[in-house]
Amino acid sequence: MTEHKDHLKVALLQVADDHLILGHRLSEWCGHAPMLEEDLSMPNMALDLIGQARHLYTYAAELEGLQRSEDDLAYLRTDREYTNCLLVERGNIDFAHTMLKQLYFAAYMKPFWQFVEGCSDNTLSAIAGKAVKEISYHIRHAGEWVIRLGDGTDESAERMHLAVETLHPYTEELFWIDEHRKICIDAGLLPAADVVRPQWDATISAVFEQAKLAIPEVTYPLLGGREGKHTEAFGYLLAELQYMQRAYPGAQW
Amino acid sequence: MSDEKMIPLWEVFIRPRNGLNHKHVGSLHAADGELALQAARDVYTRREEGNSIWVVRAEDILASDPDKSAENFDPAADKIYRHPSFYDIPDEVGHM
Numbered sequence: 001m002t003e004h005k006d007h008l009k010v011a012l013l014q015v016a017d018d019h020l021i022l023g024h025r026l027s028e029w030c031g032h033a034p035m036l037e038e039d040l041s042m043p044n045m046a047l048d049l050i051g052q053a054r055h056l057y058t059y060a061a062e063l064e065g066l067q068r069s070e071d072d073l074a075y076l077r078t079d080r081e082y083t084n085c086l087l088v089e090r091g092n093i094d095f096a097h098t099m100l101k102q103l104y105f106a107a108y109m110k111p112f113w114q115f116v117e118g119c120s121d122n123t124l125s126a127i128a129g130k131a132v133k134e135i136s137y138h139i140r141h142a143g144e145w146v147i148r149l150g151d152g153t154d155e156s157a158e159r160m161h162l163a164v165e166t167l168h169p170y171t172e173e174l175f176w177i178d179e180h181r182k183i184c185i186d187a188g189l190l191p192a193a194d195v196v197r198p199q200w201d202a203t204i205s206a207v208f209e210q211a212k213l214a215i216p217e218v219t220y221p222l223l224g225g226r227e228g229k230h231t232e233a234f235g236y237l238l239a240e241l242q243y244m245q246r247a248y249p250g251a252q253w
Numbered sequence: 254m255s256d257e258k259m260i261p262l263w264e265v266f267i268r269p270r271n272g273l274n275h276k277h278v279g280s281l282h283a284a285d286g287e288l289a290l291q292a293a294r295d296v297y298t299r300r301e302e303g304n305s306i307w308v309v310r311a312e313d314i315l316a317s318d319p320d321k322s323a324e325n326f327d328p329a330a331d332k333i334y335r336h337p338s339f340y341d342i343p344d345e346v347g348h349m
Contacts, residue, residue, distance in 0.1 A: 035260070037281050037292035044295050141291050148284065 004187045008121075009063040010083075010180040011190060013073070014226060015112075016056035017084035020074055021234075022105055023049030024241050028092055041141065045102065048134040055127045075245035079238055080228040087170035089225065089234045096159040099145040100167055106138035107203035108174045108196060115191035124189065143207045150211025157212070164213055172221030174200070262311040263289040265296075267303035275307050283308075 026046035033039035057070035088105060092098045113135060117128035149156040175193045177185070184190040208215055224230065244251055260282040266275035278297050283289035289308040298306070317325055329335070 035282060037283060037296055040299070041292065041295035044299070137294075144287055144291065148288070 004183060004189065005063045007180040007183040008189060009060045010178075011184045012056050012060045012063070014083045014085075014181070016053045016060060016073070017082045018088050018105070019049045019053035019056065020241075021082070021084045021237065022088035022101070023047070023053060024237065025088065025090075025092060026098070026102065029098065034095065042098075045134075045138050045141065048131075048138070052127070052131045052134070055130075059123050059127065071245065075242045079230055079234055082230065082234075082238075083226050083228060085170070085173040085176065086222055086225040086231060087167065087173060089231060089237060090167065090170065091233055093163070093166075094159055095145070096149050096156065096163040097167065099142045099149065100160070100163045102138055102142035103146050103207065104167065104171050104174070104204070106135050106142060107200045108171075109135045110139060110203070111196045111199035112191055115195055116189070119189050121189055139203060143203075146207050146213075147211045150208070150213045160211065160213060164208075165216060168216050169218050169220060169222045172218060173223045173225060176223065176226045178226065260284055263293070263308045264311050264314060265289075265293045266307040266309070267293075267297055268305040269303050271304065275305065278302070280311060 023046045026042055026049065029039070029042045030046075031039065033042055053074065054070050057073040061068045061070060061073055087101060090097070090101060092101075110132065113128040113132040116124050117132060119125055119128075146160065150160040151157070152160075175197060177193060181190060185192045204215065261284075262280055263283055263286075264280050265278050267278045268275045281289065281292050281296055283292045286308060290306055293306045293308055297303075
């Protein structure tokens with residue numbers, strides 16, 4: 001176990017950053033949803049994601065052994081130190097983009113957590129056991145919306161098609177594997193791409209078929225987040241996310 | 254609001270625990286049954302209120318006429334023999 005520690009920390013930070021940033025993005029809808037029911041449901045899912053991020057940051061900090069806290073990792077790193085994939089930092093744009101983004105991510109995380117739940121690391125397995133239930137609901141909720149928007153009115157279908165065209169090239173990065181993750185995969189702690197990919201494909205195909213959407217060919221995958229190279233929007237996101245800790249260092253509530 | 258005309262109203266019933274009845278807890282708007290169930294989960298079970306949800310289209314519920322309350326319900330008032338309160342319950346039965 002100890003020989004994987006540093007690599008596992010790097011790999012878990014990628015996953016933690018995905019959850020924090022996607023959860024933050026989703027929380028931006030709070031108070032702005034088209035109806036009250038959805039205004040409760042989206043922050044609900046955002047809280048699931050941020051909760052998962054907290055567990056992952058706490059464990060990553062423990063593996064690191066430098067006395068950093070989950071807050072240090074979440075709020076006090078610079079943009080280049082965040083290794084979330086670009087998909088999760090994309091702006092919400094509209095309801096179609098938002099729900100599709102959630103679906104793409106949840107469809108990836110479900111088989112990821114299912115694998116991790118059975119791994120030999122007890123802490124990871126416990127985090128996964130809780131997360132897999134939450135993420136299964138995210139697939140259902142986002143999936144049902146994608147179906148209804150894709151197979152809805154002319155306007156909703158048009159917005160859904162545009163969202164697919166825009167976001168699909170970002171999905172390739174979900175399956176990114178670097179040397180750190182490779183070592184964790186070989187150690188049986190994290191799933192290999194061929195464990196997760198077929199299930200992701202199956203989930204997306206099933207939803208898209210009902211939503212009357214076609215899966216586009218990706219000729220030019222958009223990558224960079226895992227290496228700390230983010231989009232312009234990311235700076236604005238971090239400015240808001242980190243504001244409290246930057247303005248009032250060490251603030252607690 | 255025109256949205257509310259398009260999006261139907263649903264009544265939500267939650268069962269707090271196994272063995273208890275579903276109880277009416279409120280209503281919500283949703284485009285169809287599946288979304289109504291999801292919305293009910295998000296709106297009404299946030300604090301572990303239950304383990305089962307029913308949703309029913311509000312327009313499918315038929316209600317008795319409040320103006321007919323007297324003829325509907327008053328006649329039962331003097332038929333106290335319908336309450337099983339005249340029986341002695343044997344101790345072995347325990348709590349009923």
